[in-house]
Amino acid sequence: MLTGVATRRCLQVANPGRVNRGLCTRVTATASASVGDFDFDLFTIGAGSGGVRGSRFAASYGAKVAVCELPFDYVSSETRGGVGGTCVLRGCVPKKLMVYASEYADDFRHAGGFGWSVPSDGLRHSWTSFIEAKRKELQRLNGAYKNTLNNAKVTLIEGRGRVVDPHTVEVDGKHYRTKNILIAVGGRPSKLDIPGADLCITSDEALELPECPRKVAVLGGGYIAVEFSGIFARMGAEVHTVFRQPLPLRGFDGEVRKFAADQYTAAGLTLHSEVTPQSVSRQMDGRLSLVVARKDGSSEVLTDLDQVLMATGRVPNTHGLGLAEAGVALGRKGQVLVDEYCRSNVPSIWAVGDVIDRIQLTPVALMEGMAVAKTVALDNPTKPDYWAVPSAVFSNPEIATVGYTEEAAAEKFGDLDIYTTSFRPMRNTVSGSPLRTFMKAVVDATSQKVLGMHMVGAEAAEIMQGFAVAVKMGVTKAQLDSVVGIHPSAAEEFVTMRSVSRQVRHVPVATTV
């Protein structure tokens, strides 16, 4: 039933068909009573990044909102999840805590150059204490997110949600009538279909291991693979990173990929490129063996592995959700197909975050959740803006990027001026760490606008966030050059790259008739 503010702002989708043709959504706030018809203005399935943000803001705009979420657990399943979702419980947060834990190991190792000595009985790390501390923090965050929903007057319903029809959601047998439904169920790790896949772990379990593996194979060359490879290696494990491409991190700038691969090797990873995982089996001693196939048809066996981590992508959580039955169009991977307002082909059903499989990043899910809240609850049709979304890979070393890669910019803009620099950061000149830093600016030769910025090196994420503002605002190279640096820092290199490293010029191909 609509109450107080919600009654005044009861929502009416006046012309739902228009948005699918790319026109403005007409979502009119009316005082017309739908009190008897609907329990809620918006019912969100999934209380992760996008779901919490969308629900909370819709409620703050006066809509009557409910969100359902599975009961809490550290490892997700068909029946377990938790308020906060992947980012908070099984993604960004616990992963970054692990990165911090592993960075201490590096710092201790390299402190000798600055005169520190390790105690004679050596340094010890308690994996159990760390996992305990991490769990405690996740429980705190889970509680904090519940409080946020409660304070925003969003009704939280614990259980598995399912769409019954365009205006009905069922949670564990109970039906709720709602004007709009927001699908924010995220995704789950997808394992390769190879013999022995059941012996492998995914990122969920990698964050909950009872002990650090001594030898581990990581399958995949994406974000999760290189991040966990870095974590385990810094914690002292022998790490084998196995991927199909010649270089890891497909989709990143080509020079960045090459530089990062060299740095990963310098940091101790063994990279196995251009190989495909074939099977995993258990050895007599309980450890695991992995067979991979090379391009030439030969195979390679990695033995004595404590763990094999499959980091081979994620799939949308739409199975058994009732979407297809309700008429919602789904893509090949099961993602909800939405328009520029995050609206599905069924006018009352919206979707945000990983389930739409656009850009799988928390801040993007937040942006999409906000946009839907404004569109649905504020009568203010709002599209998420995907230009210059920055991202970082928390590998060792870190990578951060915003805007176009050189390859994508060359295709779209033609002529480019490329600025690059590579150097040994000051800390490493004394610490003895072999790692170097790389920075790159991709500039449109005609307009001199900075189209993309890329960095491999310590603090790349912290540095790139600020430059992302400039790129998004359309900064030119001359404007970057006019900024005074902060010295001594690595970041200052981005405003002191004066000479063009390379000119990319589009040569029209002569055609014969």
Ligand SMILES: Cc1cc2nc3c(=O)[nH]c(=O)nc-3n(C[C@H](O)[C@H](O)[C@H](O)COP(=O)(O)OP(=O)(O)OC[C@H]3O[C@@H](n4cnc5c(N)ncnc54)[C@H](O)[C@@H]3O)c2cc1C
């Ligand atoms: C290991 C790892 C590290 C990552 N690191 C980063 C990072 O550093 N930076 C970054 O920006 N992104 C990172 N990501 C990606 C980020 O976590 C996701 O993009 C983000 O969480 C997506 O938010 P979402 O709201 O779409 O989905 P989720 O956060 O996954 O939330 C979906 C929620 O829906 C619930 N749910 C599912 N089905 C149902 C149902 N039927 N009924 C009720 N509830 C349901 C789930 O339990 C879950 O809580 C990482 C991801 C992983 C896996």
Ligand SMILES: NC(=O)c1ccc[n+]([C@@H]2O[C@H](COP(=O)([O-])OP(=O)(O)OC[C@H]3O[C@@H](n4cnc5c(N)ncnc54)[C@H](O)[C@@H]3O)[C@@H](O)[C@H]2O)c1
């Ligand atoms: N720092 C961050 O922001 C961060 C960290 C982790 C995850 N994420 C998000 O989560 C998403 C999922 O991460 P991910 O690393 O699982 O996915 P990904 O898509 O980045 O990488 C998947 C990897 O698995 C490989 N792969 C896929 N199918 C394969 C097969 N059949 N055989 C062998 N290899 C195969 C791919 O080639 C790729 O290297 C990312 O796209 C990213 O958006 C972000």
